[in-house]
Amino acid sequence: VEHAPAEVVLHVYNLRHFKRIRFANAVMRPLGAGIYHAAVEVYGVEYSYGSCENDTGVFERLPGKDERHRHRQAKVMGTTRFSQAEVSTVIDRLKCEWQGEDYDVLRRNCQHFAQALCTELGVGSLPRWVVRLAPVAARIDDMRRMGKEMRKSRGAKGNIAGDLYRGAVLVGKERRGVHVEEPSGMCDCCRGVRATCNGDWCC
Structure with a gap:
């Protein structure tokens, strides 16, 4: 049965909770x-x-109405040719x-799920400005x-x-190729921060 393509919209919210995220945002806000x-x-x-216990972590809500966070922006990602029934099948599997x-707030979170769902629906990748800092925040943590x-x-x-x-000093020493017990150099902290933010290091 023919049906019109359905619009897929990404909803972006400012976070209100999570101490680790607030700390990472404080570091990156400048x-x-x-x-x-x-x-x-x-x-x-x-x-x-x-996050929840003993059940799926996938939630359904009215668009733009997640009361846990503050709605920031809605962005049309494109259209999917999946019917409503086909989308329901995809959601049940997810x-x-x-x-x-x-x-995990930094390593398996809402952004990872949103990307997985957008891929399933055939509308491509999330905007870089939305997802680019989550990996950096994980490395900072x-x-x-x-x-x-x-x-x-x-x-x-x-x-x-x-x-x-x-931690930055330890990463800097690792990048410098010296033992962790060696005296810290003046640039070890900066070297560690740069390697972490650039993705040149991960634990």
């Missing part, structure tokens, strides 16, 4: 950048992915594949955790900023 919640609308239903307990582990191994107290600095 660059005019941020990390966003993303959801996909098709046939009048908005689909997104989030609900099984995207369980709420597998959610990895770097912070490295610094925290180093601090704890030495029985020292500290805070997030200190852990981030220690």
Whole structure:
């Protein structure tokens, strides 16, 4: 049966929650950048992915009405030739594949799901400005955790900023090719931050 192509819309929200995301946004805000919640609308239903226990992490809402975040922008991604029934079949499969307990705010999140759904619907990739910083934020978080582990191994107290600095120094030393116990060079922190943001390093 012939049917008209259905419009696919990406809904972008400013995040209100998640301490780790707020910290990453604070680091990147001077660059005019941020990390966003993303959801996909098709046939009048908005689909997104989030954390929950013992069930699918795929949620259905009215378009642009996710009360957890502040709606920022709606962008038409294109059209899909899938019928409403075919889209429902795709969503049912994704609900099984995207369980709420597998959610990770930096590594398996709403943006990854939105990209997967857009690919299924044949409308291509999410805009770069929406997704470009999530991998950077994940690497920044990895770097912070490295610094925290180093601090704890030495029985020292500290805070997030200190852990981030220690992690950046560790990455900088790794890039410089010296042992972690070697004295820190003046440029190790900058070298570590640059490698992390450029994607030249991952843990």
